[in-house]
Amino acid sequence: MTVSASTTPVTTPDGRRAALVSLAPDTRPLTTGGVLRAVSRLVLAVLWTLPSIPLQAALVALPGHGNVAFGAFYHRVLCRILGVKVRVVGQAAQGTKVLFLSNHSSWLDIPVLGSVLGAPFVSKADVGEWPVVGLIARLGRTVFVSRTRGRTGEEAAGMRERLAAGDSLVLFPEGTSSDGGRVLPFRSAFLGVAEMAKLVQPVSVVYDRLGGLPVARRDRAHFAWFGDMDIGSHFWRLARRSGGGVTVLLHDPVDPHAFPNRKVLTQAVERVVAEGAATLRQNRPGRPLSALG
Numbered sequence: 001m002t003v004s005a006s007t008t009p010v011t012t013p014d015g016r017r018a019a020l021v022s023l024a025p026d027t028r029p030l031t032t033g034g035v036l037r038a039v040s041r042l043v044l045a046v047l048w049t050l051p052s053i054p055l056q057a058a059l060v061a062l063p064g065h066g067n068v069a070f071g072a073f074y075h076r077v078l079c080r081i082l083g084v085k086v087r088v089v090g091q092a093a094q095g096t097k098v099l100f101l102s103n104h105s106s107w108l109d110i111p112v113l114g115s116v117l118g119a120p121f122v123s124k125a126d127v128g129e130w131p132v133v134g135l136i137a138r139l140g141r142t143v144f145v146s147r148t149r150g151r152t153g154e155e156a157a158g159m160r161e162r163l164a165a166g167d168s169l170v171l172f173p174e175g176t177s178s179d180g181g182r183v184l185p186f187r188s189a190f191l192g193v194a195e196m197a198k199l200v201q202p203v204s205v206v207y208d209r210l211g212g213l214p215v216a217r218r219d220r221a222h223f224a225w226f227g228d229m230d231i232g233s234h235f236w237r238l239a240r241r242s243g244g245g246v247t248v249l250l251h252d253p254v255d256p257h258a259f260p261n262r263k264v265l266t267q268a269v270e271r272v273v274a275e276g277a278a279t280l281r282q283n284r285p286g287r288p289l290s291a292l293g
C-alpha cells in the first residue's frame with residue numbers, strides 16, 4: 001500500500017524556501033498483526049524504560065562514565081524493540097571533545113545515534129518539557145537550546161562549557177528536522193562552538209529499509225517527523241510495520257582548526273553530510289568522505 005504525500009513550502013534556516021513532504025493520514029486497515037505489533041512494541045518500550053530511568057539517574061550521580069555506556073546500551077535495546085536495524089559504516093571518533101554533526105529527519109535519530117555514538121545531544125528546549133521523554137533527555141545530559149537566531153550565540157556558551165569539560169556532543173546543524181529527502185542548509189552559528197572541539201565528525205543518517213525492502217522515494221516520509229506532526233501517531237504508524245533499517249555513515253573526523261573560519265567549516269561539513277546521504281538514498285554503498293577533500 002502506498003502512503004500518499006503532498007508538499008508543503010517551508011522556510012529553511014538561511015531564509016530560503018523549500019518543499020517538505022507531508023504525509024497523508026495513514027488510512028490502511030487496522031490488521032490484527034499490525035495492532036498487536038504496535039501494542040507489543042509500546043509495552044516493551046515502557047517496560048524497558050521504567051527500570052532504566054532510576055538506574056541511569058544513579059549512574060549519572062556516580063563518578064566515571066557508566067552513565068555513557070548504559071545510555072548507549074539503552075538506545076541499542078530501544079532500537080531493537082522498535083524494530084529498527086542499525087547499520088554502521090565507518091568508525092566513530094574516539095576520545096573526548098568530539099563534535100558529531102548529523103542531518104536530522106526523525107525523533108528516531110536520537111535512539112539510533114545514541115546507540116552508535118554514546119554522546120549527549122543538543123536538543124530544542126521544549127523537548128525538556130515533554131513527559132518521560134524530557135526526563136530521559138535530561139538523564140542523558142542533553143544540552144537544551146531554543147534554536148532561535150537571536151539566542152544562538154548565548155546558548156552556544158553552554159555547549160562550549162560542555163566541550164571544555166571533556167564531553168562530546170551530537171549536534172543537528174540544520175536547526176530542525178527535514179522530510180528525509182534532502183539535507184537542509186546548516187547554520188554556521190551553531191558551529192561557533194567547534195573551536196572548543198578536538199575533532200569534528202560529519203554523520204549522514206538515512207532510513208533505507210522498510211519491511212525488509214529498500215526504501216523508495218514515496219516511502220521515505222514514513223520515517224520523517226517534522227513540523228507539527230504528533231509523536232504519538234507517528235510512533236503508532238512506525239510500530240505497525242514489520243520493521244525498518246537505517247544506515248549511519250560516519251565520515252572522516254577533521255580538526256576544526258584546519259579551516260579558516262566557521263563558515264568554511266560549515267559548508268565543508270554540509271557538503272559531506274549531504275553527499276553521503278544522497279548516496280544512501282539512492283541505495284548505493286556509502287563510504288566515509290573527508291571534509292578536507
